[in-house]
Amino acid sequence: MTSSGLLQIRDLSVTFDMDARPVHAVRHCSLRLDARETLALVGESGSGKSTLARAVAGIVTPTSGSVLLHGHDLQRSSSRREQRRRIQMVFQDPDASLNPFHRVREIVAEPLIVRRFGNRWEIGRKVGELLALVQLDPGLGGERPRNLSGGQKQRVAIARALAMDPELLIADEALASLDASTAAAIAQLFLDLGRRLGIALLFISHDLAAVRCLANRIAVMFAGEIVEQGDARAVLDRPAHPYTRLLVASMPDPARRSLDFELVDAIDRLPAWPDTPGACHYRSRCIGRADVCAAGPSLAPLAASANHLARCHFRDSGTSP
Amino acid sequence: MNARLVTLEVRNLCIAAQEGERAGRLIEDLGFSIASGEVLGIVGESGSGKSVTAAAIAGLLPPGLAVTGGSVSLEGRALLSMSAGERRALAGSRIGMVFQDPLSSFNPVRTVGSILAESVMRHRGLAAGAARDTVVAAFADVRLAQPERIFSAYPHQLSGGQRQRAMIALALINGPALLIADEPTTALDATVQLQILTLLKRGAGSRALLLITHDLAVAAAVCDRILVMHRGGVAEEGTTAQILDTPTHPVTRQLLAAAQALPGVAA
Numbered sequence: 052m053t054s055s056g057l058l059q060i061r062d063l064s065v066t067f068d069m070d071a072r073p074v075h076a077v078r079h080c081s082l083r084l085d086a087r088e089t090l091a092l093v094g095e096s097g098s099g100k101s102t103l104a105r106a107v108a109g110i111v112t113p114t115s116g117s118v119l120l121h122g123h124d125l126q127r128s129s130s131r132r133e134q135r136r137r138i139q140m141v142f143q144d145p146d147a148s149l150n151p152f153h154r155v156r157e158i159v160a161e162p163l164i165v166r167r168f169g170n171r172w173e174i175g176r177k178v179g180e181l182l183a184l185v186q187l188d189p190g191l192g193g194e195r196p197r198n199l200s201g202g203q204k205q206r207v208a209i210a211r212a213l214a215m216d217p218e219l220l221i222a223d224e225a226l227a228s229l230d231a232s233t234a235a236a237i238a239q240l241f242l243d244l245g246r247r248l249g250i251a252l253l254f255i256s257h258d259l260a261a262v263r264c265l266a267n268r269i270a271v272m273f274a275g276e277i278v279e280q281g282d283a284r285a286v287l288d289r290p291a292h293p294y295t296r297l298l299v300a301s302m303p304d305p306a307r308r309s310l311d312f313e314l315v316d317a318i319d320r321l322p323a324w325p326d327t328p329g330a331c332h333y334r335s336r337c338i339g340r341a342d343v344c345a346a347g348p349s350l351a352p353l354a355a356s357a358n359h360l361a362r363c364h365f366r367d368s369g370t371s372p
Numbered sequence: 373m374n375a376r377l378v379t380l381e382v383r384n385l386c387i388a389a390q391e392g393e394r395a396g397r398l399i400e401d402l403g404f405s406i407a408s409g410e411v412l413g414i415v416g417e418s419g420s421g422k423s424v425t426a427a428a429i430a431g432l433l434p435p436g437l438a439v440t441g442g443s444v445s446l447e448g449r450a451l452l453s454m455s456a457g458e459r460r461a462l463a464g465s466r467i468g469m470v471f472q473d474p475l476s477s478f479n480p481v482r483t484v485g486s487i488l489a490e491s492v493m494r495h496r497g498l499a500a501g502a503a504r505d506t507v508v509a510a511f512a513d514v515r516l517a518q519p520e521r522i523f524s525a526y527p528h529q530l531s532g533g534q535r536q537r538a539m540i541a542l543a544l545i546n547g548p549a550l551l552i553a554d555e556p557t558t559a560l561d562a563t564v565q566l567q568i569l570t571l572l573k574r575g576a577g578s579r580a581l582l583l584i585t586h587d588l589a590v591a592a593a594v595c596d597r598i599l600v601m602h603r604g605g606v607a608e609e610g611t612t613a614q615i616l617d618t619p620t621h622p623v624t625r626q627l628l629a630a631a632q633a634l635p636g637v638a639a
Binding site for chain 2 (some may be wrong): 058096109226230231232233235239242257258259260261263264265297298300301302303304305306307308309310311312314315316318319320323
């Protein structure tokens with residue numbers, strides 16, 4: 052933590068009330084993202100990755116902790132409106148995020164009008180530039196979302212996000228509902244835009260295989276906590292947390308022609324484990340659990356690499372499951 | 373492989389849409405067989421006809437579609453010439469089905485347990501108490517924790533993985549000869565996908581398993597043989613190793629590329 056970087060998430064927690072019971076969606080997460088960096092946040096449904104992203108984007112209010120952009124606290128800073136604008140989000144389902152009654156050029160122009168970008172002529176020209184940037188046929192400017200393909204709609208959503216001139220673009224499962232070739236094209240667009248415009252990218256994904264192509268760095272979430280983070284290659288090739296190992300083993304791969312029956316059996320056969328406060332949250336599923344796991348480990352660096360962190364007492368053993 | 377019994381034999385199958393804009397042939401002259409203990413994967417893009425083929429075998433073709441030629445035989449019995457009642461009885465006991473989305477295939481106002489119990493009572497003639505015990509044991513077999521609790525749960529109260537396990541329990545409960553799984557893991561997280569595929573492969577055991585999927589990586593992990601469909605016909609068929617190592621049809625190569633996550637993208 053020598054330089055402040057672009058984005059810092061500090062000890063962030065988000066707790067929801069469901070039927071008067073607290074649900075800890077995000078627990079004490081800390082992360083940093085440098086300018087131009089590409090980070091992927093991976094985890095299963097319900098692991099808290101989208102809630103964490105929404106807290107960063109200011110859509111969800113953190114229960115505790117803070118989000119800093121260029122060192123300014125987004126909750127407190129007097130310029131928070133201006134700062135917020137620098138973080139934009141693209142969602143999984145463009146049908147839910149694009150107004151069906153508006154034409155493409157109105158959708159992209161709206162944020163420009165809100166930020167008082169300029170007069171009508173200037174806004175019209177900027178919309179044209181943005182559509183070119185996302186490689187959308189300018190002739191589609193007069194269409195409504197329903198007349199566009201899934202990939203085209205996602206390009207409109209990206210153009211709208213770029214209209215705010217962001218420094219960080221969050222893609223929340225933005226490729227998940229696209230077919231393989233369209234997903235690849237949109238992924239390439241994100242990466243190209245990141246590079247050309249100097250935008251940092253945060254990919255939220257349940258798909259570890261896709262993330263391998265996208266990110267320099269990976270953070271893995273489980274039960275609201277970050278359980279592992281490090282360089283993408285290190286996390287995927289030498290996963291240190293048992294959950295990451297299971298994720299890697301589950302990655303669809305045509306080269307692997309059998310299933311790891313033993314691993315699945317071992318997990319399936321685990322007896323229930325009482326949920327004690329303070330214990331490791333992965334313990335109920337972990338085939339390597341031991342008595343020491345009753346005290347939850349903290350996210351700590353591996354002995355072999357200071358940049359590679361895991362929340363497991365056995366992070367250095369390399370042999371635990 | 374020769375020593376095994378042929379469980380399912382499909383010959384010259386033709387399926388056509390009868391009405392409207394979709395009128396025309398959907399499946400043309402399709403043939404394949406699956407032996408007991410064998411796993412065949414039918415792989416193809418959406419619209420290639422793989423799900424329609426599965427539906428025709430199970431007798432679940434949607435209205436407007438009809439078999440216009442060919443034959444389907446299960447354990448030597450011709451399915452297409454049977455009466456609807458005969459066929460339903462046979463399908464209920466000898467064919468198990470697992471669909472992509474159990475939430476839409478389970479009746480939402482009935483408990484999961486009662487849905488399975490009804491199947492056991494109808495096809496095996498068990499009384500309610502014995503049926504309940506059978507269902508609870510079946511839930512335990514598919515490694516559902518707290519099977520008694522699952523019995524009285526409604527479909528929406530279960531997670532996607534739990535619902536798919538319950539669906540597999542239902543498919544296996546009457547000891548079918550053929551198990552058909554149509555995109556069984558498409559809606560699931562990767563770790564749950566691994567668990568469900570393991571369960572299917574284990575559960576299939578000595579039965580014939582027909583796995584329908586768009587994902588060659590999934591087929592590679594589970595199947596002995598793979599049939600690639602394209603526009604209602606066979607693009608190519610072979611052992612899993614043949615299809616993956618020496619694909620001859622362009623569609624197979626496309627599916628192989630698609631099975632790599634984000635083909636061609638480099639960070």
